[in-house]
Amino acid sequence: MPKKIAIDTYARIIAEIGRQSAGIGMDALHALVKDVISRRSLQRRLAQFVAEGQVVREGKQRGVRYRLASISGEAGITLPLLLVEASAEVYVPLSPEGEEIRAHVRQPRQMRTPVGYNQGFLEAYYPNETWYLPVELREQLRLIGTPPDDERPAGTFARNILNRLLIDLSWASSRLEGNTYSRLDIQRLIELGQAAEGKDALETQMILNHKAAIEHLVNEADLVDFTPYTIFSLHALLSDGLLADSSACGRIRHRPVDIGGSVYLPIAMPRRLNELFRITLSMAKEIRDPFEQAFFVMVHLPYLQPFEDVNKRVSRLAANIPLIRHNLCPLSFIDVPERAYVEAMLGVYELNRVELLRDVFIWAYERSCQQYLAIRQELVPPDTFRLRYRQALSETVKAIVLHRQQPTREAVSAAIPSSVAKEDHDKFVKLVFEEFENLHQGNAIRFGIRPLEFAAWQEKAK
Structure with a gap:
């Protein structure tokens, strides 16, 4: 069977909810749209609609029902969001x-x-x-x-x-x-x-x-x-x-x-x-x-x-x-x-x-x-020193992490690539120390360090 790639579920879900004036539960809604979206994806989509104010979530636990949010027209008539005129639709200017x-x-x-x-x-x-x-x-x-x-x-x-x-x-x-x-x-x-x-x-x-x-x-x-x-x-x-x-x-x-x-x-x-x-x-x-x-x-x-x-x-x-x-x-x-x-x-x-x-x-x-x-x-002027040695900086940080070393001056100095000029070593070491001060699992990928590699280094460094 070919794999389904969800691409235009927005109108379908909104339309099905709009047909139910008293609201509709998750099970019933999924039964209507399961041909275009999985249950898990539908849950995420509904959460998004609720967060954006397009859909209202009512009830608790198994009694939860979803209905379209309503807006008031100029004459005081309440209309479902789906029926707002196209001119009020959030879209881009069209040719x-x-x-x-x-x-x-x-x-x-x-x-x-x-x-x-x-x-x-x-x-x-x-x-x-x-x-x-x-x-x-x-x-x-x-x-x-x-x-x-x-x-x-x-x-x-x-x-x-x-x-x-x-x-x-x-x-x-x-x-x-x-x-x-x-x-x-x-x-x-x-x-x-x-x-x-x-x-x-x-x-x-x-x-x-x-x-x-x-x-x-x-x-x-x-x-x-x-x-x-x-x-x-x-x-x-x-x-x-x-x-x-x-x-x-x-x-x-x-x-x-x-x-x-x-x-x-x-x-x-x-x-x-x-x-x-x-x-x-x-x-x-x-x-x-x-x-x-x-x-x-x-x-x-x-x-x-x-x-x-x-x-x-x-x-x-x-x-x-x-x-x-x-x-x-x-x-x-x-x-x-x-x-x-x-x-x-x-x-x-x-x-x-x-x-x-x-x-x-x-x-x-x-x-x-x-x-x-x-x-x-x-913008402040770019750090030209960091820019010049960004590849060497990445290699040094990664080498220390992969070897599960502490970022001491000795370890950093030993890991400095040959591309770094000798007269720049002291400044380069300080730059490496700055990177380690701000290094965490969320940004380690900048240096090509994978989560398991970072976790192993972090455990060794304790």
Whole structure:
């Protein structure tokens, strides 16, 4: 049986709850939507709806029922949230083409024609000749996304705002997958290593996976590119501990998948998948404009569905590769409405049309730039010494942990790589001590230290 990939459960769940004026229990609701969502995922989704105020939870224990929240109209008439006019819907500004695509994908599934992968969609694209983003739009995005000091080495701007980016992008990207962690929960997890109480372990794992993948992109900005190795690495980091078959992490899928809520059927043959995967990346690598490159990847990686799961997450982070490398403002997807993103992807899957996703991309990037504008203005000058020796610093910290040593001056001095100039040794040792003062399980991955390795060192250090 092909594996289901939940993609558009929002409208279905809300609609079923809206039909029950007296509310509906978990068992009854799951019986109505079990064809598109598991019970555990439904519980997470309902918790999210309750937290956002869209759904009201009433009763206790087995008597719990869910009903739509109500709002008051101007005439004092109480209407269910589902019936609010479309103009009040949380969405992004749409072009006429985007509105047309949205209208199509909102039709019942039975009214949409089943389609398979269209290779002609990819073949019609010629790098640096075909443009999904018009030149005026690319110039506008570059204008708002370029920091004043963009001549620094690749990844400098992203490293300067890394702490904020880790929280924002981990939260926003995970939320688009139905994760119910709040932004504050994620901040505690990333900065303090504290998992939120009452959350599914898989949700916690998803956040930590995003953190590891983002750090990889930023710390290796001068090395990552649109190569199979980079994308496989991204998938391995993002899917770690989340797939039933752990061997599927970081490799082309070997079984068919279908997409819940969509009439699109992705390619099933691994050999053809692998060929098209490499062609897609080769084309992406040829694109010279970083914004066009980012958008191309957001379109064609999910459309191909090269992995068993986590395809959209990979595409969202991969879209940041050219932005980070060119020292542009990264794309955090902060505040992007889930329904808008889902329907935009359906437009790509079923119609091979990119206009709705382009509307989402433009709004999301402008929002990201607004988010980081104040931060950019307040940035302190980067520590050039740390920047110069960041690889040596990582190697030294990791070596001491793997050898289960105390970070004494002798141990640190013995572990200093030859790339560190002798006249810099004293300052380098102080830098290593600073890192160990702030080292904990939640941030050890920055140095390539895995949780079990950190735990073994911590136990020995007691």
